[in-house]
Amino acid sequence: MRTLAIAGRRPRMRLGCEVCEESLAALGRRCADHVAAEAEARGERTASCVRFYPNGEFRREPRVPADLETWLEYNRTFRPGNSLFVEGRCAQRGAGFTDEDCSDIERALATGTPWTPRR
Secondary structure, rough: EEEEEEOOOOOOOOOOOOOHHHHHHHOOOOHHHHHHHHHHHHHOOEEEEEEEOOOOOEEEEEEEEEEHHHHHHHHHHHOOOOOEEOOOOOEOOOOOOOHHHHHHHHHHHHOOOOOOOOO
């Protein structure tokens, strides 16, 4: 099996891996990391997407630009409390986040500093 590296991250997904095979069977798609790694291998650009949870935790998810609308719509529907950022800009402000929170997060993403909720 071939391991794909995601820029700046330690390799964790392998082509043909069981995690992606299960996801493909259950959801009809593979994980975002795997899709993005394949896109990068083909020379396609990926968008830097970050999902922030109300408690301050976050998850970076590289996305193929063609899949951005699907990602945004899914999160609007099933994760309304999370704020979504694409290329460092707020794409959706989650319930419980203020405009000031989103500005602070954008600044934190731009400078590489951590963001702490004000609550």
